[in-house]
Amino acid sequence: MSDKVANEQPFKIRVPQEDLEQLYKKLDLVRYPDELTGAGWDYGVPLADLKRLTTYWKSGFDWRKTEAELNRLPMFTRDIEVEGFGTLNIHYVHQKSHAPNAIPLLLVHGWPGLFMEVRKMLPLLTASSPDHPGFHVVAPSLPGWGFSEAPKKPGFKGPQYAEVLNKLMLSLGYEEYVYQGGDWGHVVGTVAVKQYGHKHLKAIHTNTPFAGPPSPWKHPLLWLGMILMFLLPFDKASREGLLATGRFFTTGSGYMAQQSTRPQTLGYGLTDSPAGLLAWLYEKLVAFSDKYPWSDDEVLEWVSIYWFSCAGPAASTMIYYEMTNGNTLPMGSGAIWLSVPLGVSFFDGDIMRMPKSWASMMGKLVFQAAHEKGGHFPGIEQPEALVSDLRKMFGKGGPAFGVVPGKDGY
Secondary structure (H helix, E strand, C coil): CCHHHHCCEECCCCCCHHHHHHHHHHHHCCCCCCCCCCCCCCCCCCHHHHHHHHHHHHHCCCHHHHHHHHCCCCEEEEEEEECCCEEEEEEEEEECCCCCCCEEEEEECCCCCCHHHHCCCHHHHHCCECCECCEEEEEECCCCCCCCCCCCCCCCCHHHHHHHHHHHHHHCCCCCEEEEECCHHHHHHHHHHHHHECCCEEEEEECCCCCCCCCCCCCHHHHHHHHHHCCCCCCHHHHHHHHHHHHHHHHCCHHHHHHHHCHHHHHHHHHHCHHHHHHHHHHHHHHHCCCCCCCHHHHHHHHHHHHCCCCCCCHHHHHHHHHHCCCCCCCCCCCCCEEEEEEEEEECCCCCCCCHHHHHHCEEEEEEEEECCCCCCHHHHCHHHHHHHHHHHHCCCCCCCCCCCCCCCC
């Protein structure tokens, strides 16, 4: 057995009972703030919602049942050496398709996402059929998320995240693969294309497309279209998308500033207070999705994984500081024109919605799709739509069919 194979360890979530007991003790001691009459969601999570969820977390939610369900996923860990940062133990879901020539697919989450966003898509992506391609799916927990180890020193940025992901794929025997990501998964993917595109990373698909406003010098027609959309009554959808994006940055992005400047200070509250962590994440699950009917069990499963995570609930926020250099650089700065085949899926309920015509500024655009329903978590909200887009992009007749030599999905 090779060292690469021997390094992989099957993984099961086993939260110690004493950690559960400590959680329940903390929930017993929750102290709630007052709430203004009729505040609703205007000031943040409504008090009634948080009281209901914390009460259920303590006395109704069955973590052991949830744990057993999560453990049905084919999960593993392996050590990945990162230049300058030593070895990190990385957690991932890995399920192969029965399709003889399945396409290796690296599927990467963002914040406040998790590896389990792949769960609904996994049986669809790996399915073997003459009618659509099958994929070998690898869905890791980024370093500092879920059950992956976090870096121990500053400076872990895009190149290091990309190094981890590429080395993970190579260690699994996937010398060439395609990539799908949203949120930070998309941003890290752009870095991965810069470092490993063409040789290893053959194509990229994103469900969180964003690009800066077009320049009158580089993209004069797109720039003119941007001006006209605010002066003339056509293309109302693009205008509303830009306005909605502006509203998000004005009224919904305070968490970005905090996590990009003082994540350590925030971390004390997230790590010590389960109610604080619950409020911080629940607000984003609701605000970022497109009216998705989150059940209390779904919310608490999500938040519990952050609470019981390998590196603690605050570790995942450090990416904001590192990737923006302490908020001195715009998020996604340094993004390159993506020279590998690029696919883009727009979900009209997402928090950031650029005009669809701007996607051509991102890279070698070969596939584009738009969906009226769905928000920031399409793997949860609209899994069939996201899978369908990947099948169309990489399947027979698709613009990226056969992009991985010898692995066409059939």
